[in-house]
Amino acid sequence: xxxxxxxxxxxxxxxxxxxxxxxxxxxxxxxxxxxxxxxxxxxxxxxxxxxxxxxxxxxxxxxxxxxxxxxxxxxxxxxxxxxxxxxxxxxxxxxxxxxxxxxxxxxxxxxxxxxxxxxxxxxxxxxxxxxxxxxxxxxxxxxxxxxxxxxxxxxxxxxxxxxxxxxxxxxxxxxxxxxxxxxxxx
Numbered sequence: 001x002x003x004x005x006x007x008x009x010x011x012x013x014x015x016x017x018x019x020x021x022x023x024x025x026x027x028x029x030x031x032x033x034x035x036x037x038x039x040x041x042x043x044x045x046x047x048x049x050x051x052x053x054x055x056x057x058x059x060x061x062x063x064x065x066x067x068x069x070x071x072x073x074x075x076x077x078x079x080x081x082x083x084x085x086x087x088x089x090x091x092x093x094x095x096x097x098x099x100x101x102x103x104x105x106x107x108x109x110x111x112x113x114x115x116x117x118x119x120x121x122x123x124x125x126x127x128x129x130x131x132x133x134x135x136x137x138x139x140x141x142x143x144x145x146x147x148x149x150x151x152x153x154x155x156x157x158x159x160x161x162x163x164x165x166x167x168x169x170x171x172x173x174x175x176x177x178x179x180x181x182x183x184x185x186x
Contacts, residue, residue, distance in 0.1 A: 004108075004156035005126035008164045010171040014089050014112040014121040020170040022084050022091070025055060028169035032162065036060045041079070051084040089113065093127075095159070103135040106155070110163065125163045129155050 010017060021028070029038040035057060042054035059076035075098070082093040088111075095106040108127020115122040131148045 001128050001130040002152035002156045003126070003128050004160055005124070006160035006164065007122055007124045008167045009115055009120055009122050010167060011116065011120045012171055012174050013118075014114050015086075016174055017121045017123070017167070017170055018084075018086065018089055018112045020173050021166060022051070022053065022082075022086075024170070024173060025053075025166065028166050028173070029057075031169050031172070032165045034060055034158075035162065035165075046083075049085075049087065051086070053080075053082045053084065055080050055082070100131070100135050103132045105130045105132070106159070123163070123167050125160055127159065129159070 026038045026040055029035045037058045039056045039058075040053065041056050042052070044052045046052060057078050057080060061076050078095050078097040080093055080095050082091050084091045090112070091110045093108060093110070095104075097104050097106070106127060106129045108125065111124045113122045113124065114120075129152050131151055133144060133148075135144065135148075
């Protein structure tokens with residue numbers, strides 16, 4: 001199992017940044033280089049005040065034809081299931097990739113903490129990624145530890161990078177909204 005973590009800081013309030021990331025992720029995806037689209041599949045407000053969101057992510061990268069059968073997918077995509085606890089400024093999530101279905105377990109949490117003496121937010125991101133044995137099967141199974149280590153390393157870099165890009169995108173939306181609001185009051 002590979003653990004990963006990262007953090008990003010921006011000059012926005014924690015509540016406004018959380019709201020934009022939570023509610024406008026498909027819009028943010030338009031400016032993310034390696035993401036083709038994010039589609040909101042489900043939004044359910046829970047009795048306890050939390051919010052469950054299910055998003056389908058589609059990467060721009062395609063899986064090479066020779067690997068498609070072995071990996072069980074032609075494109076790189078995944079479902080993220082997120083439970084948002086706005087009062088705690090926290091989100092717990094899982095990722096279910098379309099490739100190697102049943103062999104990958106990925107989960108974590110994201111927190112939005114007030115920083116910069118109240119003028120900014122520190123977004124902390126941590127999670128785990130595990131590629132279960134048996135994903136290659138047959139004669140190729142001897143290569144699994146090598147491939148597993150490589151895949152875990154790549155994924156533990158890509159997931160935090162996408163979070164940082166989403167936070168940067170949310171920051172840009174808030175900056176643009178502040179400019180529009182400032183120009184309409186003048």
